[in-house]
Amino acid sequence: MNYEELLLKLAEENDKLIIMTAENRAAIRNLPSKIKDRFIDTGIAEQTMVGMSAGLALRGRIPVLHALSTFLTMRAFEFIRTDIGISGLPVKLVGAVAGFLSEANGPTHQAIEDIALMRGIPGMNIFCPSDEEELIQGMPAVINDSHPWYIRYNNMSASVKHTEFEIGKAEKLSTGTDITFLTYGFLLKEVIAAADILRSEGISTGVINMRTLKPFDSNAIIQAAKESTLIVPVEDHLITGGLYSVICETLIQNHIQAEIMPVALSKWFKPSLLASVLEYEGYTGKALANKSLVKFQELKNSKYELTHGR
Amino acid sequence: MKSIIELEDVSLRVREHIIRMSTDGGCFTGASLSCTDLLVYLYFNYLNINKDNLKDPERDYLFLSKGHDVPALYGTLAEAGFIEKDRLKNHLKTNDYLYWHPNVNIPGIEFHSGSLGHLLSVASGVAVECKIKKQSNKVVIVLGDGELNEGSIWEACLVASAYKLDNLVAVVDRNQFQANLKTEDLIPIEPLERKFESFGWYVETCNGHDFEDLDKSFSNIPIHKNSPSVIIIDTIRGKGLPSIEARADRWFCNFSHDEVDKLIEELRTQHKTELKSESLWVR
Numbered sequence: 323m324n325y326e327e328l329l330l331k332l333a334e335e336n337d338k339l340i341i342m343t344a345e346n347r348a349a350i351r352n353l354p355s356k357i358k359d360r361f362i363d364t365g366i367a368e369q370t371m372v373g374m375s376a377g378l379a380l381r382g383r384i385p386v387l388h389a390l391s392t393f394l395t396m397r398a399f400e401f402i403r404t405d406i407g408i409s410g411l412p413v414k415l416v417g418a419v420a421g422f423l424s425e426a427n428g429p430t431h432q433a434i435e436d437i438a439l440m441r442g443i444p445g446m447n448i449f450c451p452s453d454e455e456e457l458i459q460g461m462p463a464v465i466n467d468s469h470p471w472y473i474r475y476n477n478m479s480a481s482v483k484h485t486e487f488e489i490g491k492a493e494k495l496s497t498g499t500d501i502t503f504l505t506y507g508f509l510l511k512e513v514i515a516a517a518d519i520l521r522s523e524g525i526s527t528g529v530i531n532m533r534t535l536k537p538f539d540s541n542a543i544i545q546a547a548k549e550s551t552l553i554v555p556v557e558d559h560l561i562t563g564g565l566y567s568v569i570c571e572t573l574i575q576n577h578i579q580a581e582i583m584p585v586a587l588s589k590w591f592k593p594s595l596l597a598s599v600l601e602y603e604g605y606t607g608k609a610l611a612n613k614s615l616v617k618f619q620e621l622k623n624s625k626y627e628l629t630h631g632r
Numbered sequence: 633m634k635s636i637i638e639l640e641d642v643s644l645r646v647r648e649h650i651i652r653m654s655t656d657g658g659c660f661t662g663a664s665l666s667c668t669d670l671l672v673y674l675y676f677n678y679l680n681i682n683k684d685n686l687k688d689p690e691r692d693y694l695f696l697s698k699g700h701d702v703p704a705l706y707g708t709l710a711e712a713g714f715i716e717k718d719r720l721k722n723h724l725k726t727n728d729y730l731y732w733h734p735n736v737n738i739p740g741i742e743f744h745s746g747s748l749g750h751l752l753s754v755a756s757g758v759a760v761e762c763k764i765k766k767q768s769n770k771v772v773i774v775l776g777d778g779e780l781n782e783g784s785i786w787e788a789c790l791v792a793s794a795y796k797l798d799n800l801v802a803v804v805d806r807n808q809f810q811a812n813l814k815t816e817d818l819i820p821i822e823p824l825e826r827k828f829e830s831f832g833w834y835v836e837t838c839n840g841h842d843f844e845d846l847d848k849s850f851s852n853i854p855i856h857k858n859s860p861s862v863i864i865i866d867t868i869r870g871k872g873l874p875s876i877e878a879r880a881d882r883w884f885c886n887f888s889h890d891e892v893d894k895l896i897e898e899l900r901t902q903h904k905t906e907l908k909s910e911s912l913w914v915r
Contacts, residue, residue, distance in 0.1 A: 345778070345781070345810060345811055345813065345818065345915070346811075346915045347811075347812065347813075347913065347915075348913035348914060348915055351812075351913060363818060363819075364781075364819070365778075365781035365810070365818050365819035366748055366749075366778060366779065366781035366782055366810065367781050367782060367783060367819075369783060370783065390915065392747065393747065397747070425657075425732075426657060426724045426731040426732045427731065427732045427733060427746060428731050428732060428733040428735055428744065428746055429735075429744065429746075430699070430733055430744060430745065430746030430747040431732075431733070431746055431747075592726050593724075593729075593731035593732070594724055594725060594726045594731070595657045595724055598724075598725070598726050599726075601726075602726045
């Protein structure tokens with residue numbers, strides 16, 4: 323079952339569901355003929371789509387909106403905050419080609435602050451599936467939840483067999499006493515590759531797939547910080563307001579000191595095809611393993627100096 | 633100034649550049665081919681812009697608001713000598729800045745675009761500043777017909793009219809499609825002339841693939857003193873390649889190398905090529 327088939331199934335089971343788009347039908351192109359008047363396309367007009375979704379939700383519907391992440395979360399931001407956020411309506415915002423997935427589109431299409439923005443709306447929740455399988459696993463719970471949600475869509479094929487999905491619970495794929503990676507979205511695949519490389523070099527490495535960034539699994543973060551010498555959040559998002567911020571806030575609130583090496587963006591990334599972007603920006607499994615290993619060894623050496631240098 | 637035959641020749645070469653960029657990742661081929669003749673006309677016979685006056689505050693301005701048709705602009709800028717033709721081979725590579733939307737790292741590109749409905753406001757800002765300075769340069773902006781869905785376009789239309797920006801010329805590339813749909817099947821925008829007129833703009837219409845007709849319309853600018861002008865050009869998505877012309881499913885194309893060679897041949901012969909590469913929905 324793919325994403326579109328899941329939506330069709332959910333729409334058939336629940337007549338409250340309304341599927342909307344701002345002329346971004348790529349993932350849902352077969353739905354109009356099947357669900358008829360419960361499919362609404364506003365054309366390239368994200369603000370109007372969001373405003374209308376609030377009206378539909380006022381009438382008891384559950385609108386599931388599809389648009390490119392940048393234009394959905396940024397162009398329509400104030401409509402989301404004001405019409406959906408203040409009222410707390412159960413609208414589900416599905417943003418496509420977020421982060422590196424915008425490939426060669428350039429900065430206008432790079433949603434690398436979407437999570438920061440959505441986190442900033444009280445009551446808004448965030449789901450960042452790592453692949454289509456996890457997206458399909460999580461969507462029923464997200465749609466049935468009474469909160470508004472932002473879903474950072476991706477339909478890549480899965481690189482792991484996922485455990486059961488639960489809102490607010492991370493998926494702990496492995497534990498490590500040396501390094502633990504924390505990530506979300508399609509980068510999980512690169513992170514798993516990095517962990518494999520590190521393990522082959524004798525480094526005890528853990529991988530945590532965050533799944534939902536709001537609510538998030540604070541226990542998983544705290545445990546990783548306590549168990550590992552180094553924790554490495556990896557995200558195709560600006561360093562401000564994303565997973566790195568979530569981790570820092572959590573550790574400070576819990577009075578935990580930890581070594582963190584964030585892999586995040588400080589500005590718009592180089593537009594190119596996905597494989598070249600990962601290469602250029604240093605996000606391939608190999609690049610992630612290399613930089614984590616360098617940092618880990620640096621830490622080990624400095625700790626050695628601290629204990630033996632006096 | 634170039635003769636019509638010379639312009640047609642340049643257009644053919646620009647179309648060839650576009651087809652060559654429609655592989656190894658691809659580009660918005662259909663959208664690019666519909667505005668090719670317009671851009672060639674503007675750069676060679678209308679606008680006072682060349683590679684030597686790019687910093688001159690009295691130059692004319694061209695803003696490409698429907699930014700995904702940028703291959704047509706890359707090709708035109710290469711033919712007009714703003715960039716090396718060889719550079720087009722860097723399309724989508726990390727060693728250059730030739731990606732799916734315009735950016736100012738390419739000489740001749742005034743402003744980045746890609747998010748629809750932004751540049752009519754930006755162009756209005758430039759136009760109003762030129763007015764304050766009492767300069768006579770023109771500000772031309774190319775809009776997509778699908779782009780007219782954006783509310784910000786109509787806000788800017790009201791403001792440009794209020795500020796009497798008769799140095800501002802919007803061109804609507806009316807190729808009848810937006811992404812993988814027909815504009816009139818989704819959110820109908822007709823009657824378009826009357827919409828612009830009711831917002832205080834003066835309207836011309838012409839055939840966007842006929843240089844004589846384009847010239848006739850542009851020589852009327854400003855159509856009316858103290859009012860902004862809009863020229864709605866009637867165009868065909870994919871113009872020049874009969875095998876993809878006016879097709880909803882050929883907005884973004886990523887052809888095989890073999891198809892690229894055949895399509896370049898098709899440009900000249902106008903005989904349809906059989907395409908094996910799949911139709912893409914990228915939005």
